Amino acid sequence: MxxxxxxxxxxxxxxxxxxxxxxxxxxxxxxxxYVNLGIGFPEMVARYQPPGRQAVFHTENGILNFGEAxxxxxxxxxxxxxxKKAVTLKPxxxxxxxxxxxxxxxxxxxxxxxxxxxxxxxxGDLANWRVGSKGVPAVGGAMxxxxxxxxxxxxTEHVTKNGEPKLVExxxxxxxxxxxITRVYTSHAVVDVVGGHFVLREKLAGMTVDELQAMTxxxxxxxxxxxxxxxxxx
Amino acid sequence: xxxTVGSLAExxxxxxxxxxxxxxGFGGSGAPIELIHALIDKRPKNLTVxxxxxxxxxxxxxxxxxxxxVRKMICSFPKSSDPRAFTDKYLAGEIELELVPQGTLAxxxxxxxxxxxxxYTPTAYGTELAQGKVIAEFDGRHxxxxxxxxxxxAIVKAxxxxxxxxxxxxxxARNFNPLxxxxxxxxxxxxxxxxxxxxxxxxxxxxxxxxxxRVVEVENPQQEEELIRAGVAYL
Numbered sequence: 001m002x003x004x005x006x007x008x009x010x011x012x013x014x015x016x017x018x019x020x021x022x023x024x025x026x027x028x029x030x031x032x033x034y035v036n037l038g039i040g041f042p043e044m045v046a047r048y049q050p051p052g053r054q055a056v057f058h059t060e061n062g063i064l065n066f067g068e069a070x071x072x073x074x075x076x077x078x079x080x081x082x083x084k085k086a087v088t089l090k091p092x093x094x095x096x097x098x099x100x101x102x103x104x105x106x107x108x109x110x111x112x113x114x115x116x117x118x119x120x121x122x123x124g125d126l127a128n129w130r131v132g133s134k135g136v137p138a139v140g141g142a143m144x145x146x147x148x149x150x151x152x153x154x155x156t157e158h159v160t161k162n163g164e165p166k167l168v169e170x171x172x173x174x175x176x177x178x179x180x181i182t183r184v185y186t187s188h189a190v191v192d193v194v195g196g197h198f199v200l201r202e203k204l205a206g207m208t209v210d211e212l213q214a215m216t217x218x219x220x221x222x223x224x225x226x227x228x229x230x231x232x233x234x
Numbered sequence: 235x236x237x238t239v240g241s242l243a244e245x246x247x248x249x250x251x252x253x254x255x256x257x258x259g260f261g262g263s264g265a266p267i268e269l270i271h272a273l274i275d276k277r278p279k280n281l282t283v284x285x286x287x288x289x290x291x292x293x294x295x296x297x298x299x300x301x302x303x304v305r306k307m308i309c310s311f312p313k314s315s316d317p318r319a320f321t322d323k324y325l326a327g328e329i330e331l332e333l334v335p336q337g338t339l340a341x342x343x344x345x346x347x348x349x350x351x352x353x354y355t356p357t358a359y360g361t362e363l364a365q366g367k368v369i370a371e372f373d374g375r376h377x378x379x380x381x382x383x384x385x386x387x388a389i390v391k392a393x394x395x396x397x398x399x400x401x402x403x404x405x406x407a408r409n410f411n412p413l414x415x416x417x418x419x420x421x422x423x424x425x426x427x428x429x430x431x432x433x434x435x436x437x438x439x440x441x442x443x444x445x446x447x448r449v450v451e452v453e454n455p456q457q458e459e460e461l462i463r464a465g466v467a468y469l
Binding site for chain 1: 262310311331334339341356404405407412413457459
């Protein structure tokens with residue numbers, strides 16, 4: 001038997017941009033849903049709500065129904081989001097203190113939380129807060145946000161910059177939460193976590209299931225139809 | 235009853251060496267910059283400081299750390315746009331860190347103010363931040379036991395305050411402040427305006443005065459974010 005030592009083709013040629021991954025995640029947010037978007041990349045999801053749908057966004061420092069960033073020079077530094085960026089308010093906004101804010105999170109009141117990831121394991125374990133044990137550790141609200149929302153989704157590249165899988169059998173980075181992720185939107189696919197394994201729901205039409213499997217660190221199960229992952233140019 | 239005091243120096247005069255001090259704010263929003271700087275002028279040492287973060291730039295909590303006043307930080311996110319003050323001391327082993335998930339930090343403070351010595355939360359179960367903690371199963375799920383957090387002093391920023399210590403806040407500057415008011419033996423508040431008792435509609439009081447001991451007026455308080463962008467150093 002010969003071992004295939006060729007590098008895995010991670011299909012960089014067809015992968016979705018971050019904006020396109022965020023767009024795809026936004027299509028699953030219902031009108032009126034209460035949503036928390038993690039700091040950084042997940043914040044992009046708010047830009048791509050389908051016409052006619054309006055989610056209510058929660059930020060853990062204590063605002064419901066905040067909106068876009070203000071124009072430069074118009075910032076009010078008492079009105080910021082969890083990423084400490086200035087925001088604005090929409091009609092129907094509310095302020096509350098931190099204990100109430102995390103009661104909304106852990107108490108099951110949010111419909112969807114969307115987070116970034118270093119690794120997601122096939123049982124839904126998430127690692128997204130630190131790479132190793134060096135430097136200054138900082139967790140923020142990451143370990144709280146993975147508990148309580150009805151759906152806890154991840155948006156991520158399918159593989160790291162070095163081509164290593166981010167969807168894995170078992171996380172090697174420190175865990176953020178155990179068995180907490182329900183859906184993963186990647187640059188190449190949409191994958192659900194069901195009963196301790198990954199179930200492929202959608203993949204880019206320009207690649208085969210075998211190609212996708214080769215760049216995934218755990219078995220992708222096929223249960224029912226696999227749709228084409230179709231997104232607009234953005 | 236009159237909880238108002240005339241100066242920032244008088245407001246922080248009782249904060250002593252070795253005290254545990256909760257400092258309100260989330261980043262710069264709700265951070266009592268003027269009270270912190272008055273505390274730096276007094277220079278108590280070996281403080282344990284509770285805040286969501288661990289200072290930014292060369293002002294506020296970062297300047298307290300630079301001044302060698304802080305022995306230990308209890309916080310969730312000791313990083314910022316300019317985290318040098320904490321990072322340098324931490325990597326040199328000169329400051330202790332108790333890292334607490336943000337929602338757990340808020341609930342521990344709330345519990346401290348509410349007389350609840352411990353509670354169970356799903357947060358951090360199965361992670362390194364739950365190591366050594368009591369785990370229990372309720373209705374088929376695992377939870378981590380967390381303890382209350384109390385302080386000798388809280389210093390916070392509010393918007394309006396009256397002579398009874400009733401407080402309102404400005405927008406998202408509320409964050410940890412109402413919780414810290416509850417959890418400290420002595421709570422010291424800077425407000426943008428002191429108003430007469432009765433001027434705050436009781437329906438609008440966010441922190442009832444029973445949780446507040448001292449109120450000092452700081453008109454037009456500085457914003458941490460603006461000071462940092464301007465490169466201001468307090469020391």
